[in-house]
Amino acid sequence: MHYTDFPGAPVKGAVLCALSDIPTDGFFSGTAGGFLFVAVQTGQGPKVYVNACPHQFLPLDQRGPEVRGADGHTLLCTNHNAAFDLETGEGTKGFGMGCRLTPVPVEVSGGDLVVA
Numbered sequence: 595m596h597y598t599d600f601p602g603a604p605v606k607g608a609v610l611c612a613l614s615d616i617p618t619d620g621f622f623s624g625t626a627g628g629f630l631f632v633a634v635q636t637g638q639g640p641k642v643y644v645n646a647c648p649h650q651f652l653p654l655d656q657r658g659p660e661v662r663g664a665d666g667h668t669l670l671c672t673n674h675n676a677a678f679d680l681e682t683g684e685g686t687k688g689f690g691m692g693c694r695l696t697p698v699p700v701e702v703s704g705g706d707l708v709v710a
């Protein structure tokens with residue numbers, strides 16, 4: 595799926611959050627006009643994904659805040675423990691295998707993360 599397939603998908607140039615909202619070793623769970631997203635810092639810069647696990651399209655953090663894996667390179671779904679690579683969104687474990695998180699293209703502008 596493409597991020598624009600999700601309800602309320604933001605248009606190019608829309609501000610999602612401030613770069614400073616994203617903790618270095620955690621994640622930021624936000625909404626933009628009803629569109630749910632998660633933002634993370636990676637070694638390649640900030641990444642944003644639609645906050646909808648491809649297993650059942652539930653928010654990754656629906657059952658709690660333990661979304662960032664202890665290894666620092668994984669995002670976990672709190673519903674049924676699917677795991678995804680932080681930098682690519684590719685499923686790496688459980689119900690994540692064979693699917694991936696949906697990326698949202700972003701760029702940093704004036705200290706904000708905006709849709710690219």
Ligand code: FES
Pocket residue numbers: 647648649650651652671672673674675676689690
């Ligand atoms: S909804 Fe994420 S693992 Fe089931």
